[in-house]
Amino acid sequence: MNGSLAGNAQLLLGLAENPPVDAVDVAVCPPFVYLGQAASGLDGCGIVLGAQNLAAFAGGAYTGEISASMLRDLGCEWVIVGHSERRGYFGESDALVVEKLRVALAAGLRPIVCVGETLAQRESGLAEQVVGAQVDALTQGLPDADAKSIVLAYEPVWAIGTGRTATPEQAQEMHVFIRQRLSAGGWLGEEVRVLYGGSVTADNASLLFGKPDIDGALVGGASLVAGNFLAICAAAARVSSGI
Ligand code: PGA
Numbered sequence: 001m002n003g004s005l006a007g008n009a010q011l012l013l014g015l016a017e018n019p020p021v022d023a024v025d026v027a028v029c030p031p032f033v034y035l036g037q038a039a040s041g042l043d044g045c046g047i048v049l050g051a052q053n054l055a056a057f058a059g060g061a062y063t064g065e066i067s068a069s070m071l072r073d074l075g076c077e078w079v080i081v082g083h084s085e086r087r088g089y090f091g092e093s094d095a096l097v098v099e100k101l102r103v104a105l106a107a108g109l110r111p112i113v114c115v116g117e118t119l120a121q122r123e124s125g126l127a128e129q130v131v132g133a134q135v136d137a138l139t140q141g142l143p144d145a146d147a148k149s150i151v152l153a154y155e156p157v158w159a160i161g162t163g164r165t166a167t168p169e170q171a172q173e174m175h176v177f178i179r180q181r182l183s184a185g186g187w188l189g190e191e192v193r194v195l196y197g198g199s200v201t202a203d204n205a206s207l208l209f210g211k212p213d214i215d216g217a218l219v220g221g222a223s224l225v226a227g228n229f230l231a232i233c234a235a236a237a238r239v240s241s242g243i
Pocket of ligand 1: 162
């Protein structure tokens with residue numbers, strides 16, 4: 001829930017100037033009300049559009065909700081599903097996340113599904129159990145899903161907006177676990193893109209991207225400054241081109 005028309009205008013100008021989109025896929029996911037503004041501001045620059053949430057229903061009388069087809073209408077290609085803030089503040093369950101995934105995929109949106117444990121869960125040694133259950137809900141709820149069309153984002157809740165990043169080793173370890181768990185559930189874990197999210201900055205991005213199972217980042221705070229966000233994209237581009 002960041003942004004304003006005036007602030008976004010500046011941000012979009014900065015983002016649209018020379019983004020490194022040849023080597024990496026770059027998407028921005030602004031709040032719903034700014035999607036139209038972002039679509040115009042990013043037109044032709046190669047950065048694509050996504051949303052931060054969607055309704056679990058395809059359409060109809062659900063006052064206040066935003067459907068997958070409305071997001072497509074505004075040019076969205078991606079949608080974030082099950083962000084920890086949705087799960088934590090708005091009671092989104094694994095079952096609801098699966099419903100949202102279903103409607104997103106049916107409308108041709110590519111979902112970025114978030115999973116991750118809290119600090120208390122990590123400190124109690126429950127991180128894999130918690131993330132494993134979130135992953136199992138996906139493979140069990142959508143056994144026939146095309147794994148390539150879905151992106152997972154591992155976002156340890158204790159690292160989001162806190163300035164406390166998982167170490168590249170911690171993230172790598174969990175990403176391997178996530179792939180194995182996806183494969184055990186019948187999805188092709190090797191084919192699913194797995195992003196890391198949680199206090200990613202221009203300073204730590206290269207080390208994170210250097211790990212073999214970290215395919216990219218879901219960036220929060222650092223995306224509010226165009227230069228910082230583009231520096232993270234550039235780090236991804238460097239790693240993906242082997243420089
Ligand atoms: P952060 O946010 O990069 O500010 O930690 C990540 C997120 O909101 O998913």
